[in-house]
Amino acid sequence: MIEIDKKDCKKLLTRRMLLAVVSSITLQFFLVCCLILFTNLSTDYVHWLQNTWRTVISLRMWIYLGILAAVISLQGVFCSKIYLHNPPYYKSRFAKLCATLTVQNLSLKASYIVMGGILTWSHLSLKGGMYSSLTADCSIIYGTCLVEEYYFLLFSGLWSGLYFSVKTNDSMKYFRFPIITQFKFFRLRQGIYAMLPNLMISSMWSAVYYMTIYYFLGSYCRAALLSMISIQTEVEPLDNMSRLLNLTLILHLWLHQFIFILTISSTYLLFEIYLTEWISFKFSSSGVYNGDASELTLIEALAMDKIPIIQHLGYLDLVTLAQKEKMxxxxxxxxxxxxxxxxxxxxxxxxxxxxxxxxxxxxxxxxMKPQEQQFCYSTNVLTTRIAPVRPAQKEHIYHMRKLVPDVTPVPSIEVDTKEAPYSGMFIQKFIKQKREAFVAYLLSKPLINYIFGEQDxxxxxxxxxxxxxxxxxxxxxxxxxxxxxxxxxxxxxxxxxxxxxxxxxxxxxxxxxxxxxxxxxxxxxxxxxxxxxxxxxxxxxxxxxxxxxxxxxxxxxxxxxxxxxxxxxxxxxxxxxx
Incomplete structure (x- = not known):
């Protein structure tokens, strides 16, 4: 296998990932501008456009853009880990659970939660209005009162990251290449149109689950928050059914869930578009492998099974060459x-x-059935056990007739020394057989097989x-x-x-x-x-x-x-x- 640092593929992949990150930041900036334009909707069109423009060019907007760039760059690092390595194989449900609890996977899940919270906080800060601050002046009593809707929406961002990380399996990404070669813009538009219905339904269920959880646990969250800061409440709690079913609040909740899932999905889509773009590889001029060459050839790309995206690009170029390029x-x-x-x-x-x-x-x-595998294993073991004891007597070796007859060896003390290694191998194989038989017996139990058994x-x-x-x-x-x-x-x-x-x-x-x-x-x-x-x-x-x-x-x-x-x-x- 050719190392990634030895050839030009590292430069190629780095450039494509950087372009995907920049394009994702640009797309998200456009989506935020559209969101601000939508939330500031007014019948006074001049005032509406002026408020939107002031928000876009404000310092808060550029701070938000910097935070968004950092978040998407972090996601780009995780995308590189996913797309540039072979997907792992989980033999059983227990192995899948162990892989879920690794440090890398837990860090990835935690990053989604943090990203969801940051995106929601940024959107609430930019939009302004009644849900832009945790506290506000009380209207009935004197002092500062809690705006429960703010942290309700802020926690929904954390929940959206948790919901998305649990629902998706990032380690089993499948490379989807276009059937017909298209421009990146058309692939992006087609991909977003295709995934919009699923994203809207997924964000709707995420909002429903969050409202249900908050209905039962919202009082504990509010009590914990009031115990940390000295503020008071003057309105009915939000975990009440009448206040929780506020149409404006539900719309904001669903919108933030949808924006987060759209942000993550569009970033993955852009990475897929840039990484799966066709590239023409060259042939080696001498026809043999040249270790000093810095440019990746088609034959070397086909052999890169440890870097699947390069191997996919190699076979894509091969089928393009075979069908379209006569030269x-x-x-x-x-x-x-x-x-x-x-x-x-x-x-x-x-x-x-x-x-x-x-x-x-x-x-x-x-x-192949397990019984056939067991039969094949037993046959091989039996053959290896019998072969050293009774070697086959052949009249011809390598198609040549023997000129010297076989002589039966005289028993000597050396026979015992030669049988000792064979006895040790026999004991090892016997122990191995017993261990495999014990494992097979355990896996015959339905519950154990459900957890530890290999799934076809x-x-x-x-x-x-x-x-x-x-x-x-x-x-x-x-x-x-x-x-x-x-x-x-x-x-x-x-x-x-x-x-x-x-x-x-x-x-x-x-x-x-x-x-x-x-x-x-x-x-x-x-x-x-x-x-x-x-x-x-x-x-x-x-x-x-x-x-x-x-x-x-x-x-x-x-x-x-x-x-x-x-x-x-x-x-x-x-x-x-x-």
Missing amino acids: RRGILFTLSQPGGHPYNWNCIVQKCIDLLKKFSSDFNAIS DNKIRYVLLNGQLVIWAAEAISSLSVFSLSEDSYGVVQKDVPNIINTLLSVKQVLDKLQKSAVLARKIQTDDKLTKEICTSLRSAIKRSLYRIITNFEPYVNDLSLESLTIEQLQSFLNYKE
Whole structure:
């Protein structure tokens, strides 16, 4: 794996993150200006616009902008932690709970709470009016009285951060790339339009939950606050049903919940837009890896599985090259000089096939039953136990006839010294078997298995996180195979076409088996939209890739050196029945 500091990818990612932070600050400044314009609404249009302009150019506004920039920059740091590392795999519910209670995750949750409080406090300070201060002059009695609505709204900001941090899972971010390349503004507008209904409903439920909690616990909060500061109250408490159902207060509460969730979601959206923007990688001029080069090549980008966003950008550039850029395909199809070998093509097709095979093997491991795994384990242990005791007597070694007959060794004292390590290995394997049997017995209990057992649903979802890479790899190698018929003058691709067909067929068989399995059926019943979308896209992409190859290579099917079983599987594609 190529280190991030060794290549130009660190500079690329830093620049894109900085642009995302600046764009997010600009967007939030625009949203705040719109909020001020909305809250100062008046029939006197001249006075309305003057008040809005004075608020925008005031010192409070620029202080707020500085605080907002610091908050969004902090969120950018957390986004970099999420998007630049592979998502963790939680084997069980207990492992997920332990991951939730780590210092890093708790710090992230705490930052959301602080950000919610800061944003609400800034909005209340900028808007002015009756909810802009904690205290006010009493109208009936002499002195200073508590404005309970202020800290009610201020605490709602903290609650919005807590609600958002509990509801979302930041460690399992999925890279969503656009199907059609668009400008950033259009992607931002489309993304905000798409998520507005969900954000409005989510903020509404957050406001309902907060009002319910305050109705039962508001008296304790008020008593604690009055005990710390010497102020008094002259109106009815806010935790009363008649005052809590104030339409103006409910509107302000919902608006602050919505603004916070929109701020967080739009920041993530901008990071996604900038990080998933297509970039053109270069090929190595010599065709081999050059450790001193400072520029990241396409082959190196495809190998960066430890930095998933770079690997995604590499496969995105590969599928773009394969389908749209004839000049770069010509570079891929050329031979290296000196040597005359297709280094670039060999590396690329090997990376794609390895990715497809790993995807198939991961799903085969998921679909394998625990009894089969236990049987395979027992067979391997039995083989290792029997092999040292009775070695196989063969007449020929390495296809050569023995000229010296085997002589039975004479027993000596050294036999005991050689059996001692084997006895130690036997004891270790025996203890390991007993431990695994005890763990299997514990996991057979429903409650223990619910907490500590491994979930097939999580395994499926985790493997499907690389579904986009699999789609691009299949599309790229199939498109390159088809274009090689007219553009590959050296014939560097034709030798790999049988391997490509066999690999795509194995992925198709795995997806068909998964589609019919009870695990995925149960997953679909849970209405997991992301899992269904990825599975549907995967099956469509694999079938499309196979159709693309078979349709164009149909006159040469008998010349591809395919096995008879493979040709039988291709008949449904040749007859267009898939």
